[in-house]
Amino acid sequence: MDEKNVNLLMFSGDYDKALAALIIANGARELNASVTVFFAFWGLLLVRDPEQLSDEEKTAFEKMFSTMTPKGAEALPLSKMNMAGLGKHMLLDMMDDKKTPHLTDFLDGARKKGVKFYVCQLSMEIMGFKKEELLPEVKIVDVKEYLEDAMNADMQLFI
Amino acid sequence: MDEKNVNLLMFSGDYDKALAALIIANGARELNASVTVFFAFWGLLLVRDPEQLSDEEKTAFEKMFSTMTPKGAEALPLSKMNMAGLGKHMLLDMMDDKKTPHLTDFLDGARKKGVKFYVCQLSMEIMGFKKEELLPEVKIVDVKEYLEDAMNADMQLFI
Amino acid sequence: MDEKNVNLLMFSGDYDKALAALIIANGARELNASVTVFFAFWGLLLVRDPEQLSDEEKTAFEKMFSTMTPKGAEALPLSKMNMAGLGKHMLLDMMDDKKTPHLTDFLDGARKKGVKFYVCQLSMEIMGFKKEELLPEVKIVDVKEYLEDAMNADMQLFI
Numbered sequence: 001m002d003e004k005n006v007n008l009l010m011f012s013g014d015y016d017k018a019l020a021a022l023i024i025a026n027g028a029r030e031l032n033a034s035v036t037v038f039f040a041f042w043g044l045l046l047v048r049d050p051e052q053l054s055d056e057e058k059t060a061f062e063k064m065f066s067t068m069t070p071k072g073a074e075a076l077p078l079s080k081m082n083m084a085g086l087g088k089h090m091l092l093d094m095m096d097d098k099k100t101p102h103l104t105d106f107l108d109g110a111r112k113k114g115v116k117f118y119v120c121q122l123s124m125e126i127m128g129f130k131k132e133e134l135l136p137e138v139k140i141v142d143v144k145e146y147l148e149d150a151m152n153a154d155m156q157l158f159i
Numbered sequence: 160m161d162e163k164n165v166n167l168l169m170f171s172g173d174y175d176k177a178l179a180a181l182i183i184a185n186g187a188r189e190l191n192a193s194v195t196v197f198f199a200f201w202g203l204l205l206v207r208d209p210e211q212l213s214d215e216e217k218t219a220f221e222k223m224f225s226t227m228t229p230k231g232a233e234a235l236p237l238s239k240m241n242m243a244g245l246g247k248h249m250l251l252d253m254m255d256d257k258k259t260p261h262l263t264d265f266l267d268g269a270r271k272k273g274v275k276f277y278v279c280q281l282s283m284e285i286m287g288f289k290k291e292e293l294l295p296e297v298k299i300v301d302v303k304e305y306l307e308d309a310m311n312a313d314m315q316l317f318i
Numbered sequence: 319m320d321e322k323n324v325n326l327l328m329f330s331g332d333y334d335k336a337l338a339a340l341i342i343a344n345g346a347r348e349l350n351a352s353v354t355v356f357f358a359f360w361g362l363l364l365v366r367d368p369e370q371l372s373d374e375e376k377t378a379f380e381k382m383f384s385t386m387t388p389k390g391a392e393a394l395p396l397s398k399m400n401m402a403g404l405g406k407h408m409l410l411d412m413m414d415d416k417k418t419p420h421l422t423d424f425l426d427g428a429r430k431k432g433v434k435f436y437v438c439q440l441s442m443e444i445m446g447f448k449k450e451e452l453l454p455e456v457k458i459v460d461v462k463e464y465l466e467d468a469m470n471a472d473m474q475l476f477i
Contacts, residue, residue, distance in 0.1 A: 011335065012397075128412065142345075143342060150473055
């Protein structure tokens with residue numbers, strides 16, 4: 001097979017959708033495809049580095065927003081049946097029963113396999129996140145840089 | 160027109176999104192496109208056979224999960240304005256007023272028209288669904304088999 | 319770069335997802351791509367003309383539906399953290415802090431830049447919306463017309 005290009009726009013901040021995106025990203029790399037994941041809006045919550053959260057130089061709104069949102073990948077809620085975390089606890093137990101890796105494992109896998117991590121500049125500005133609060137390998141891009149990658153890819157998904 | 164290939168990833172378990180996916184799948188077959196729908200996560204709820212639900216050989220969690228989730232396509236909730244079923248009842252009445260077929264009709268249409276039904280192996284394992292509980296024509300595949308279809312399609316959607 | 323074709327299916331009626339779709343549509347036009355946005359289901363709420371809402375010749379259900387749904391683009395809720403509007407108010411304040419345009423600005427931008435606005439005929443019929451209630455430039459199409467555009471595009475997203 002020729003080398004394919006896969007482009008995923010990670011918009012959602014849901015645990016289950018992020019799991020789907022990263023399983024696809026890992027699988028595509030194993031098939032030798034080049035993979036870009038563009039994290040925008042709630043998807044930014046997935047690339048926050050839980051060790052590097054900071055409230056320095058933030059406005060009151062930015063601090064409130066930072067406090068109210070999940071801290072890193074494993075803290076994301078489910079898109080359905082979350083029931084204040086009970087549904088997610090149940091899903092994680094069911095995943096453990098089947099020895100399925102968790103979201104952070106797939107995230108680490110994607111980082112090791114060379115998936116390109118793009119982050120939406122506008123979303124960062126609006127949410128008040130600083131570069132230092134994110135995983136070190138992310139590249140900050142605007143919508144045009146995203147589009148140039150996506151329009152030339154063999155496959156694009158909005159997740 | 161050349162024969163096109165359409166690949167849909169049905170992630171959501173919402174009635175309205177499933178309706179959109181199956182209307183697209185039916186329409187694409189009528190345009191002579193080859194169509195694959197890959198059912199993953201909550202999308203699995205769409206291909207459960209309501210006559211074949213079983214709790215045999217399931218763990219406690221799997222049984223609870225099976226009990227708490229909708230039984231077959233017509234039981235799925237709306238993604239918005241569901242209001243404990245009132246909104247969906249209203250939508251179905253409005254569809255009936257316009258003689259619009261229901262979700263099961265579009266599902267049956269897709270089955271008759273030769274839409275390929277792929278089911279995500281990992282989702283089945285996590286949720287504890289058995290092959291016998293699903294519609295008979297589904298093919299159980301892993302993420303790589305999904306990707307090989309999707310990366311070579313002319314159009315991919317994550318729904 | 320060759321002229322590319324971008325096709326977006328706007329299914330969701332969420333403020334944040336509509337913002338993402340229209341930022342992409344505007345950006346793609348600035349890169350000289352041809353852009354079609356197909357508004358279906360809740361996406362219809364985005365192309366209602368707030369000055370032209372009418373209850374004439376509507377059934378009781380259609381009137382109730384029309385009353386219960388958001389009136390125009392700026393009235394759409396967030397997909398997450400909406401908290402009865404508080405979260406959205408907060409997001410809009412954060413956008414204002416960074417001088418980010420609002421949804422209606424991106425909608426107007428897309429209209430001026432020649433983004434093609436397709437509207438799903440079946441969704442209109444089910445929801446009971448009349449052509450006169452929508453923005454004047456929308457073209458009403460069926461699923462096949464959508465698919466002919468989408469299957470021949472370089473990039474498709476379901477938003």
